[in-house]
Structures are given as C-alpha cells and as structure tokens.
Amino acid sequence: MPQPFERRAFTVGEALVAGIGAGRLRGRDLDRPFHGVRAPGPLDLEARCRAKLLTMRHGQVFSHATACRLFGIVVPSRQEDDQVDVAAFAPNAIPRGVGVRGHRLAAGGTRVRALRGLPIVSPEDAWCQLASTATIRELVVAGDSLLRRRRPHSTREQMRAAVLRHAGRRGHRALTAAFELVRAATDSPEETLLRLDLVECGLPEPTVNLPIHDASGRLCAIGDMAYPEYLVLAEYDGEQHRMDDGQYARDLERLDDLARLGWRVIRFTKRHRGRARTMQLERVREALLARGWSPGSAPGTRTRR
Structure with a gap:
C-alpha cells in the first residue's frame, strides 16, 4: 500500500x-x-477504535467494556473480544454494523471526555455501564481497578456521583451493592477476589496493602490483606513470584522479616482453587483464632485469654 x-x-x-x-x-x-x-x-483495541472513529458520527462515543479496556479497567474475560462498544445519545439512533456493539445513552446522564484523541465516556460512567451485564463480584473487581494503588483513575466521591447518575438503569441494584464493596489501593483482580472470599467466609475485612515497618521504621513489606491487630497476613503470589529469581529472593527476605516481626503469613496462588482455596481460607481462620479473634467480635477486638 x-x-x-x-x-x-x-x-x-x-x-x-x-x-x-x-x-x-x-x-x-x-x-x-x-x-x-x-x-x-x-489491530489491537486502541487501533480498532481509531479505525472505527473514521466512520463514527458526531456525538458518538466509545462506552461500556470498550471504554473500560481503553482506560485499563479490568472487565470480565468474556468482554475482551474484537467488538467495539459505541454509544449515541438519545434521541439519536443506536450505532449498528459489523464489529460494533451499539448503545443509546440518556442525554445529560453521562460524562464525556477525550482519551488520546478518542471520544469516550468517563471512567466512572464506563464502570457503571458494565452493570447491565456484570455480576456484583465482577463489578467490584472493575471498581477496585478504578481506585488502584498506582495511578488511580478515579476517587470514591466521583464513583458515588456516577452511581447516583445511573439510578433507574439496568443493573443499578448490583452497581450499588458493588460500590459498597469497592476498596482503594488494590493491585490486582486476584487481590480483590481474595478480599471478597475472606469476608464471604465470615472473616473480618482485612486492611488492603498495609505498609509494615520494623522497630527502626524500615519498610519491610506491603501486606496484601492484613490483620494488623492479630499479626496475620493473607498474600496473593502471582506467577512472577515463582518465575523471577530476583523476585523469589526478595520474597524470602521479606518473609524472614515478617516472621521476625511476629507475622503469620498464609500465601495464596492461582493453584488455590476449589477445595484448595477453601483450605487456605481455613488456615487464615485458624491463624486469626490462635491470635485472639473470635467470630462475631468487632474488627480489632481480641478475646481475653
């Protein structure tokens, strides 16, 4: 050419x-x-969107899962396809065509911005739009990625305002429930799912990514899911912890530091699924019980011995 x-x-x-x-x-x-x-x-996703932009009408925007993916917000794997979500504002017609998932948005209820030259709904609105098809857990995973520890896309206040703007739309009940479970400063979907599993099995909610220092003030670790009042830590180890020799060595040093400080560490990996996952969660429960936690007690309340 x-x-x-x-x-x-x-x-x-x-x-x-x-x-x-x-x-x-x-x-x-x-x-x-x-x-x-x-x-x-x-074409990758952004290139596909730039290709679609060539034929988009004035006022049409990228939305829903496509907007989430362009921002780097985690979406359900079933939505990581080649279709592009394009929306028009009422009363304009829903966009149609090969390779397009078309949507119509209510006028005035959605914020629009530009991302690297692409017209797109705001990160908060894109997350809210997932609620029409996503489960509560999927919405929490996506919501946590909006408030991720490094370079967050949004704030809780902005997300709350978006949830209110989307009142009355499909999935709003799930969206509201998910918003209450979203937490800031997570690093990965696996961490989010681990936190949800801990709470769903009746354990207290952990502190997310807690800085842990020694007596001299030296930072020894960032604990994924921490119970500082009991010195119990649930950690998710991604594949880099196993494949990277440097990371493996740092992990050993980190675990030694945590042990010296009295922390009990329970590690989770992608291999902990089904029964294996349940057994690891039970180990967290046993560690908390051994350190003074009792079911039904307020978070941070130790049982006298």
Whole structure:
C-alpha cells in the first residue's frame, strides 16, 4: 500500500480517491474491521477504535467494556473480544454494523471526555455501564481497578456521583451493592477476589496493602490483606513470584522479616482453587483464632485469654 495507507486504518472512499483500485482493497493482507474501513494487518483495541472513529458520527462515543479496556479497567474475560462498544445519545439512533456493539445513552446522564484523541465516556460512567451485564463480584473487581494503588483513575466521591447518575438503569441494584464493596489501593483482580472470599467466609475485612515497618521504621513489606491487630497476613503470589529469581529472593527476605516481626503469613496462588482455596481460607481462620479473634467480635477486638 502507498503511504499514508501502509501504517494506518483508512476508509475505502479515501483510498479510491487516492487511486487505489477496488481489487487491491479486497486484498487478503488488509483487515476489514468495520464496513467501509480497511487496515494493514490485525489491530489491537486502541487501533480498532481509531479505525472505527473514521466512520463514527458526531456525538458518538466509545462506552461500556470498550471504554473500560481503553482506560485499563479490568472487565470480565468474556468482554475482551474484537467488538467495539459505541454509544449515541438519545434521541439519536443506536450505532449498528459489523464489529460494533451499539448503545443509546440518556442525554445529560453521562460524562464525556477525550482519551488520546478518542471520544469516550468517563471512567466512572464506563464502570457503571458494565452493570447491565456484570455480576456484583465482577463489578467490584472493575471498581477496585478504578481506585488502584498506582495511578488511580478515579476517587470514591466521583464513583458515588456516577452511581447516583445511573439510578433507574439496568443493573443499578448490583452497581450499588458493588460500590459498597469497592476498596482503594488494590493491585490486582486476584487481590480483590481474595478480599471478597475472606469476608464471604465470615472473616473480618482485612486492611488492603498495609505498609509494615520494623522497630527502626524500615519498610519491610506491603501486606496484601492484613490483620494488623492479630499479626496475620493473607498474600496473593502471582506467577512472577515463582518465575523471577530476583523476585523469589526478595520474597524470602521479606518473609524472614515478617516472621521476625511476629507475622503469620498464609500465601495464596492461582493453584488455590476449589477445595484448595477453601483450605487456605481455613488456615487464615485458624491463624486469626490462635491470635485472639473470635467470630462475631468487632474488627480489632481480641478475646481475653
């Protein structure tokens, strides 16, 4: 393809004007992500959105799961597909076409912004829009990623305002329930799911990513799911903890530090599923009981011995 078409998506119309023949536009080396659009080879999500932008009407925006993914918000795996969510504001028609999931948004109830030149709903509104198809746990995972420890996308106040704006829409009850379970400063979906599992099995809610210092004030660890009043720590170890020799060595030093400080550490990995997961959760319960916790007591209340 001649420049400038060899490195970007383009419309069939502009290619024909540039003298590229219809036969060349049917070439197998060209991707056809949307009607009337061609691109040189497979496209990632952002490139697909830029390709779709070529034919979007004024006022249409990227929304729902597509907007979440563009922001880096975690979505259910079933929504990590090649479809692009495009929304129009009422009373305009719902966008249709190959490769498009179309939506209509109520006028005035959604915030819009630009992300790297793409028209897109706000991170908070994108999260709220997931509620039409997502479960409460999926919404909590996505919501936690909005408030992640490093470079968060939003604040609880902004999320609360978005939840109120979406009152009366499909999934609002699940959205409201999920918002109450969202916590700031998590690092991964696995940490979120571990926190939910701990609470759902009747244990007190842990403190998320707690800085742990020694007597000199040196930072020894950031505890994933911590019970500081009982010196019990539930940790999720991703694959990098097993595959990276440097990370493995740091983990050993970290565990030694925690042991010297009196912490009991229970580690979870992706292999802890089903019965194995239940057994690890029971180990957390046993550790808490051994350190003075009793079921039904207020968080942080020790049982006298």
